[in-house]
Amino acid sequence: MEETNTLMDRLYGYLHKKGLKQTKQRDLIARTFFSLNTHLKIEELLVEVQKKDPKVGYVTVYRALKLLKESGLAHQRHFGEGQSLFEPAGGGHHDHMICIKCGNITEFEDEVIERRQEEVAKKIGFKIVSHRHEIYGACPKCQEE
Amino acid sequence: MEETNTLMDRLYGYLHKKGLKQTKQRDLIARTFFSLNTHLKIEELLVEVQKKDPKVGYVTVYRALKLLKESGLAHQRHFGEGQSLFEPAGGGHHDHMICIKCGNITEFEDEVIERRQEEVAKKIGFKIVSHRHEIYGACPKCQEE
DNA sequence: TCCTAATTGAAAGTTAATTTCAAATATCAT
DNA sequence: ATGATATTTGAAATTAACTTTCAATTAGGA
Ligand SMILES: [Mn+2]
Ligand SMILES: [Mn+2]
Ligand SMILES: [Zn+2]
Ligand SMILES: [Zn+2]
Numbered sequence: 001m002e003e004t005n006t007l008m009d010r011l012y013g014y015l016h017k018k019g020l021k022q023t024k025q026r027d028l029i030a031r032t033f034f035s036l037n038t039h040l041k042i043e044e045l046l047v048e049v050q051k052k053d054p055k056v057g058y059v060t061v062y063r064a065l066k067l068l069k070e071s072g073l074a075h076q077r078h079f080g081e082g083q084s085l086f087e088p089a090g091g092g093h094h095d096h097m098i099c100i101k102c103g104n105i106t107e108f109e110d111e112v113i114e115r116r117q118e119e120v121a122k123k124i125g126f127k128i129v130s131h132r133h134e135i136y137g138a139c140p141k142c143q144e145e
Numbered sequence: 146m147e148e149t150n151t152l153m154d155r156l157y158g159y160l161h162k163k164g165l166k167q168t169k170q171r172d173l174i175a176r177t178f179f180s181l182n183t184h185l186k187i188e189e190l191l192v193e194v195q196k197k198d199p200k201v202g203y204v205t206v207y208r209a210l211k212l213l214k215e216s217g218l219a220h221q222r223h224f225g226e227g228q229s230l231f232e233p234a235g236g237g238h239h240d241h242m243i244c245i246k247c248g249n250i251t252e253f254e255d256e257v258i259e260r261r262q263e264e265v266a267k268k269i270g271f272k273i274v275s276h277r278h279e280i281y282g283a284c285p286k287c288q289e290e
Numbered sequence: 291t292c293c294t295a296a297t298t299g300a301a302a303g304t305t306a307a308t309t310t311c312a313a314a315t316a317t318c319a320t
Numbered sequence: 321a322t323g324a325t326a327t328t329t330g331a332a333a334t335t336a337a338c339t340t341t342c343a344a345t346t347a348g349g350a
Contacts, residue, residue, distance in 0.1 A: 019317095019326090019327085020327075020328090021315080021316050021317070021326090021327055021328065022316075022317095023315075023316070023327090023328065023329080024315095025328080025329070026328090042306090042307090043306095055329095055330085056329090056330090057329075057330045057331075058330085059308085059309095059329075059330060059331080060328085060329060060330070062307075062308080063328085063329090078223070078225075078226060081223060081229075082305095082306085083305090083306065083307090084226075084306090084307090097266065097269075097271050099271075100274060106269060106271065108265055108269075110261060110262075110265050112257070112261050113258050113261050113262065113265075116255060116257050116258050116261070117255075117258065117278070117280060120253050120255050120258075120280075121242065121280060121282070124242075124251060124253075124285065125284075125285035125288070126242050126244075126251065126280070126282055126283070126284055126285065127282045127283040127288055128280055128281070128282040129245060129281050129282040129283065130280075130281045130282070131278070131279060131280045131281060132277075132278070132279050133262070133276070133277070133278040133279075134276060134277050134278075135262060135265075135266060135271070135273055135275075135276045136273070136274050136275045136276060137266065137271055137272045137273040137274040137275070138271070138272040138274065139270075139271055140269065140270035140271065143270070143272055164295090164296085165296070165297090166295090166296055166297065166346080166347050166348075167347075167348090168296090168297065168298080168346075168347075170297080170298070171297090187337090187338090200299090201298090201299090202298075202299045202300075203299085204298075204299060204300080204339085204340095205297085205298060205299070207338075207339080208297085208298090227336090227337090228336090228337065228338090229337090229338090
């Protein structure tokens with residue numbers, strides 16, 4: 001909650017720096033996004049936002065998320081093939097395990113893997129800019145049939 | 146080239162088993178795909194196929210690749226966000242390094258990473274079905290500015 | 291050869307993302 | 321506070337990639 005306020009301040013800083021405007025729609029969308037603090041489709045965030053203000057349209061949420069991404073406050077993910085998901089950028093890098101039954105997403109971060117992929121890249125002289133490592137399967141709950 | 150013939154035989158086996166037909170279009174598409182032996186967009190394969198037979202349409206290539214995927218002879222990849230790429234299934238599993246400058250794709254396979262991700266999953270009781278690990282950055286050639 | 295189910299290719303439809311544009315609004319300079 | 325103006329909004333239109341439909345064609349067993 002207070003984390004949300006910090007993030008909002010960072011957003012306001014970015015808006016001001018870019019000569020963009022603070023609006024009640026952006027405010028509501030960003031605040032909702034930060035406090036939900038999870039992986040959301042545009043449509044899903046729209047639903048949450050509209051509980052507070054039913055007048056807000058899809059495109060405005062789309063553009064607000066694009067802005068959050070540009071400002072480094074959100075990450076856009078492309079799991080599987082469907083819609084993309086957005087999540088607050090929060091802490092550092094992490095990768096994902098996605099349950100193909102229930103859609104549950106678990107985050108993970110493993111230093112051995114991170115380091116090892118640096119070595120694999122270095123071996124062929126490839127300079128890493130980013131990476132994604134996604135593990136698909138069944139989460140514990142979905143294995144109880 | 147002889148590898149291609151082996152793969153064609155596997156395709157024919159699959160077609161027969163499923164009561165599907167052997168056609169000159171499928172033959173041309175699959176043969177072209179196997180001999181190019183690389184990562185291709187549907188449109189790219191279409192261009193190659195049309196050099197041999199300009200009458201073949203996009204949808205036929207699309208359906209042939211879908212069939213190859215179903216039969217296990219091709220993999221469909223979703224790098225970045227654009228069109229998907231298909232590649233002959235060939236040997237075993239591998240992951241990819243994609244150059245964000247020139248689009249070059251290098252394959253890699255690292256047992257340390259493969260084993261480690263099993264451990265990471267096991268730790269939280271997640272049962273892995275598949276995974277993808279993509280590294281984006283600059284290939285050696287593209288680093289010479 | 292004949293019959294029938296499978297295939298083809300053009301066109302239409304779908305889905306998610308993106309752009310356009312006129313009306314509304316936020317911010318800056320009086 | 322008022323006015324000027326660039327930005328933002330939301331509905332509608334457009335795009336891009338894929339997927340389905342359907343009538344005409346073709347493969348392959350009887
Ligand atoms: Mn995440
Ligand atoms: Mn590959
Ligand atoms: Zn699950
Ligand atoms: Zn390159």
